[in-house]
Amino acid sequence: MTQPNVIHWFNQDLRLLDNPALFDSAKDNHVLAVYILDDLKESNNSIGQTSKVWLHHSLESLNESMGGKLSFFRGDPLSILSKLCSKYQINEIFWNQIYEPHIIKRDEHIKEQMALQGVISNTYNASLLWHPDNIKKDDGSPYKVFTPFYRKGCLANAPDPRKPLPLPENIHFLDKDGDSLKVKDLELLPNISWDKKISQYWNIGEVAAHVQLSKFLEIGIKDYKEGRNYPAKSYVSKLSPYIHFGEISPNQIWYKLKQLDFNKNIDHFMSELGWREFSYSQLYFNPDLRTKNLQPKFDRFPWKYDKPNLLAWQKGLTGVPIVDAGMRQLWQTGYIHNRVRMIVASFLVKNLLLHWHYGEQWFWDCLVDADLASNSAGWQWVAGSGADAAPYFRIFNPVTQGQKFDPDGEYVRSYVPELEKLPNKYLFNPWEAPDFVLQESEVFLGVNYPNPIVDIKESRKKALGAFESIKIT
DNA sequence: TTTTGAGTTGTTCGA
DNA sequence: GTCGAACAACTCAAA
16 A cells, blocks of 8 residues: 655755654655745745845755755745645645744635645644743733743743654655756845855754754853853854754754753853743734834834934944944844844944834844844844833943953954954044054044944933933823 | 832943 | 942833
8 A cells, every 4th residue: 555645844944853744744654845935925024135045055955955855836835735735636734833923824824725625734833942822921911021931931830842853764755846946946046146155154954053053062052151242252052043944943952951961051041042932922922023112102212214324334334343343244144143233233223213123124134043033022122112121221332342242352353354453442432542543553534434423422312312202201 | 909029131420 | 440329110920
C-alpha cells in the first residue's frame, strides 16, 4: 500500500529540526514541501528590503539541506495550496502559525476554505515559548507590565515550554512540483546589488543559527548581563534574525540554556527571550500595535515633522557620533547593537521630536531581524507610548551614553572613520572640542563631518515640555 | 473595594 | 571622581 501524500507548508519556520508541523507531516506520509511568497497583494506588512535578502539566502539554504525538494510559489496561498491538493490528491496540510494579526486572519480563512474542499489543516505553535492565550492575569486579562508577565505569568504559573523535537525519522519528501519556481524567481534580491554588503556579514540558515548559538554560549553568555551594554564587544547573541525566520526556535535555545548552571547571565538572557514573548503578547491583544499608540494620550503628542532631520538620521549624518555610528551600522550590516538601538531611537523621538512611526518604518526596511511584534513594541517603548511606565524623564544623552558604553571609542571609530583621530575626550561631542584639537585630528565640522543638527541640552528641555503637554490635567 | 508598592536599559545636580 | 536624591503623575498587579 502506498503512503498518502500531505503538504508541509513552510512559513517562518525555515528549519528541519524542532519543527512540529514538519514532524507530524512526516508520520507515515509522503511530504510535498512548499514555500509560498505571499507578496503580490498590496499590504502594509510586506517585508522590508533587508529582510528579503535574508529570506532569499535562508530559502536557498533550506532547499539545499532538503536535496532541492522544496517547491517555491508566489501569490495567493489559498489558491496555490488548493490546486496542489487536487493535483496530488492531498487531504491534509501542515504548517506552523505566525502570530501576526493579518496572518492569523488569513490562515483562518484558508482553514475554512480548505475544509470545504475536504482538506484538513493542522497548525502548530513553533515560534513562541508560550501561546499568548495562556499567559493572562488572574482576572483573565493580558499583562501590561513585563516583570509580572514574565516572572509570574510565564515562569511561575504556565507549564514549561514544549521540548525541542528531533529531525523526523524516515522523512520522505516528494520531488519538487513541476510548476515550482526557483528561489531567484521570487525576486527577493534587489536589482542594484547593495545586498552583498549585508550578506557578507552573516552566515544564513539553520546550520549557521546553531553555530551562532554555540559561539554565544561559549563566549557572550559568560558576562552577558554587563557586557551586553558595550557595542564594541561581542556579548550579545545576534540570534534575532535566525529566530525571526525560524532557523532556530526559542525552544531550542531555552533548553540549551537550561542545561547550563543557572546564574545571573543566563537568567538575564532568558528574560530577553521573555521580552520577545511579551512583544508578541502585546501584538496579539493589540492588533494595531504597529500604528496605534498603546497609551491614547500620546495621540496628542506634539511631534515635529522635519524631512532634512529625518534624512540626516537615516544616513548617519546627524553630527552626533554615537547616533551616526549606529545608523551606519544599520545601513552596512542590517543590524544595530541593542544599546545603540535605544540611543538612536531616543534621539529620533526625543531630541528630534519625529514621530516614532518614522523610526519604526526605517528599521522595518533596514533590519535583518525586522519583526512586527518586537519592532512595534520596541518603538512604542522608546516613545513612551507603549506598555511600560517609562518615566517621562528617561531621555538618553547620546554623549554620556557614548562615554559610558563605548569608553575607548572603538565602536564609533569603526563606523565613523572621519573622526578616527579625535581623542576620546571629544569623540562623542566634537562640537565642544577646541579648534586646535579639531585641526590636529583633521576634523572640519560642516565640511567632512556635520555640525550637530540639534543642541542636546536644549532639545532635551523641549522634549520634557512636550511630555508635560500631554499630561492629564 | 481599597491600599500599597513598584515599574528593562537615565540624567543632573549638589554634597 | 563618586554617590545619592530628585525628577510627575499614573497605571498596574496583587494583597
